[in-house]
Amino acid sequence: MSSGGAGRDLSKLIARPFSHDTLSADASARVLLLAPPGDLQLPDGLTNDLLAVQGFRPDYLKLTQHGLNVVPDSAEIANDGSFDIVIVCLSRHRRWNEQMLSTAARVCAEGGTIVAAGGKTDGAGAIRKALSRLTDDLQSLPKHHGIVMWLRVDNAVRTALIAAFHPEEEPSAAGFVTAPGGFSAERVDAGSALLAQHLPSDLDGAVADFCAGWGYLSAAALKRCPALASLDLFEADWASLEAAKRNLTGTRAIIAYHWRDLAHEPVEGRFDTIVMNPPFHTGRAAEPALGAAIIERAASCLKPGGRLFLVANRQLPYEGVIDRRFATARLLAETPIYKVIEAARPVAARQ
Ligand SMILES: C[S@@+](CC[C@H](N)C(=O)[O-])C[C@H]1O[C@@H](n2cnc3c(N)ncnc32)[C@H](O)[C@@H]1O
Incomplete structure (x- = not known):
């Protein structure tokens, strides 16, 4: 799940209890960061023995470029309660926040501290309320539009957090497994459904x-x-990709899965057809440049006669990049909300 570039505000929030000496970390403290944005800056003293879990590839790449030890999946962390401090970067997805807190409770040492921080509009207020029902030990500091909160972990707190936040059932949509906090986690996206209806049957x-x-x-x-x-x-x-693996298991085709930032990483292979519903934001604001960069990437890895089938919100200005990078394009469908476009015969990018 993407962080939407919330790093600066989160960095300040997380630093607060440490700068007030309310919390401290000695040099040997093992620190785990859950879902940190790629540009997160941590207070000095927290970075000595640090592991981060970040499954959104653009953030993962930024964190590794800063020299951090990062894994994409919390399932890779041993369940041995060996982290002295676990920092949870909250998002606006309730289920995701709860899953992170349940993971934090699972891996935090007895006597260790869980710190959670996020914007008030990202559900930090709701999480503070839920945590304060589970322990009398919760402390918090507000700052501008965010809240940082922390609690000591003992067995009772661990058990209460896991019981309250461990998901009872997996998220799903139309019989498919989905990913908490991922795109269309509870229902099939209407734009994707429209594109599916307009795909030719002879691909x-x-x-x-x-x-x-x-x-x-x-x-x-x-x-x-x-x-x-x-x-x-x-x-x-x-x-999301792990969910896709489960959803497509047992199908007749040869399937390969690639964890990639398509806006910044190259793609191996050349394709006859690409289908896509591109992202147009990582945070709250629309970022049409992101979708446009991925359309560029698609043009670069189609075969000469290749075709792109794309759905997008009608107001997104993708026509410029499509006209520049494809010899032909036509509108296959249009609704008050979406447009479905077929673009064919990619042309080379002008230098
Ligand atoms: C509009 S959703 C479409 C998802 C899926 N195709 C569907 O129809 O349900 C866009 C997807 O792009 C992914 N995404 C966001 N940024 C990306 C990037 N830089 N590279 C590759 N995928 C990205 C998101 O995680 C999300 O799953």
Whole structure:
């Protein structure tokens, strides 16, 4: 799940209890960071023995470039309660926040501290309320639009947090497994459903699903196109890609999964067809440049006669990049909200 570039505010929030000496970390403290944005700056003293879990590839890449030890999935952390401090960077997705807190409770040492921080509009207020019901030991400091809170972990707190926040059932949509905090975690996206209806039924050759999420468009293409024999899924969110693997297990095609930041990383392979519903924001504000960069990437890795099938919100200005990078384009469908476009015969990028 993307952080939306919230690093500066979160850095200040997390620093507060440490700068007030309310919390301290000795040099040997083991610190775990859950879901940190790529530009998070930690207070001195917290970075000696640090592990971060970040499954959103653009943030993961930034953190590793800063020399941090990062894994994409909290399942890779041993359940041995060996972290003295676990810092949870809250997001606006309740289920995701709860899953992170349940993980924090699982891996934090007896006597260790869980710190959680986030914007008030990101559900930090609701999390503070929920935590204060579970322990009398919760402390918090507000700052501007955010809250940082912390609590000591003993067995009673650990058990209470895991019982309260461990998800009873996996998120799902239309019978598919989805990812908490990922795109369309509770229902099939209406834009993707519209694109699926307009995919030709004769797709074959090498097909790629760009920004594949939990695999809805891949599953739809496989159902609609009996000749489709190979499918490559590219997605930045680790948990969504893991869900896609489960959703597509046992299908007849040869399938490959790629955890990639399509805006910044190269793609191996050349494709006859690419299907996509590109992202247009990582935070709250629209970022059409992100979708445009991924359309550029698609143009660069299609074969000469290749085709791109794309759905987007109508107001997103993708026509410029499509006109520049494809010899032909046509509108396949339009609703008050969405447009479905077929662009064909990519042309080289001008230098
Ligand atoms: C609009 S959703 C479409 C998901 C899926 N195709 C569907 O139809 O349900 C866009 C997807 O792009 C992913 N994404 C965001 N930034 C990305 C990037 N830089 N590279 C690759 N995928 C990205 C998001 O995680 C999200 O799953």
